[in-house]
Amino acid sequence: MLAAAAVSQSTSDPLSGLLVGEQPEPEARGDWVIVDVVAASLNHHDVWSLKGVGLPADRLPMILGCDAAGTDPDGNEVLVHAVIPSPGWLGDETLDPRRTLLSELLPGTLAQRVAVPAANLVPKPAGLSWEQAACLPTAWLTAYRMLFTNAAVHPGDTVLVQGAAGGVATALIQLGSAAGLRVWATSRDGAKRDLALTLGADAAYETGARLPERVDAVLETVGAATWSHSVNALRPGGTIVISGATSGDAPAKAELTKIFFKQLRVIGSTMGTRDELGRLARFVVAKGIEPRIDSVLALADAREGFAKLADGAVSGKIVIHA
Structure with a gap:
């Protein structure tokens, strides 16, 4: 499948380690499911990963991306919550000392498909476009x-x-x-x-x-x-x-x-919980908020979005269509 991945890292030239190309298909295991990604968005976290911050080199190649909206195996429209708690953790997942984000330990969302725990899926309100929904999770x-x-x-x-x-x-x-x-x-x-x-x-x-x-x-x-x-x-x-x-x-x-x-x-303050993501999505719809979107790009053109983000030439979110 097509994906944007970190294959090497550089503090001075982070985009040199970005590969937009074929990556292995995700695998569902246990209570995990495969989400068909419709739209994702970029975050500074992705650039930091290419610089070697928070992503050890021994985990490369790593599909990047934390944000995504798409469809679950039953065809439901969903948001993907990127915070993955450790097995058995109860309560606020952002306080779990062993939590991780998609694209840190597990492949991320800048791909045509992504594997996530079923518990990390949040229903996408009908009033949100795919582009708007992809802005929310991070x-x-x-x-x-x-x-x-x-x-x-x-x-x-x-x-x-x-x-x-x-x-x-x-x-x-x-x-x-x-x-x-x-x-x-x-x-x-x-x-x-x-x-x-x-x-x-x-x-x-x-x-x-x-x-x-x-x-x-x-x-x-x-x-x-x-x-x-x-x-x-x-x-x-x-x-x-x-x-x-x-x-x-x-x-x-x-x-x-x-x-x-x-x-x-x-x-x-770090990220938010799955419940907060659900409340955020409903609040955005109820108040008629249209998240500021800088640009919308195809996944094949993701490098252009990474370049804008790395240069600080962004006003709002860069959305990637899978």
Whole structure:
């Protein structure tokens, strides 16, 4: 079957290890099923895998991809939840220390077919297109958990989204706006600030700019480059929720004094549960949200999408049709 796989790794030239070509068919075992993939989408996780982060070289070749929507063996339209808990784990699968994601230990979703546990399938609401559905299981699920599980914000609260155009950032803006939050966003790029406003942000500022008032929560995916600004932007008792560090995880200042003096909460957030994915899908349909899609490509042309993602030239999600 046709798939996009990592066959080698390079920190300086990650796309050199990407092969779009034939890979072995998946095998169902036990309570696993084969899903015929209709649409998938790209995440920074895929580029990190090509750089050798989180994917040991001894697991290559590895089919990439975490997001997918397709049909199960009975013809049902489904979303694929990418978090695979260890055998016997009960409760929140994101807290399982032995959890894995599709494309880390097991072949991923950037393929015509993928094997997944039957318990990882979520019904696709009829109101979601295949392209919209393919956006949800990673970036949008991450944003949903950041906002509604970990930031614990309420309608009328003000949240700051660091970054304005990536998959998680655009999801945060659209979800937050739909939930009645006052959403502010930052970016160095004027066009991306304009994009944030069109997606529902109430204001967009230059990265690091002084804000007109303190915010209730900061949604942080940038990391080192924006960390001090995130701490300084919070009201006393406010919350930073961090789910990534695309600019690095070693800020020049940890800001520990401000964190304890202002009694700030710093909460890590990773992906989301299967139940949260189901709630997210229903919320998107109920609110009429149309996930921001940068481009739609055929699987045979996936390299083009990887190149855009690696260059940071993306506004929203890149969807791949299998």
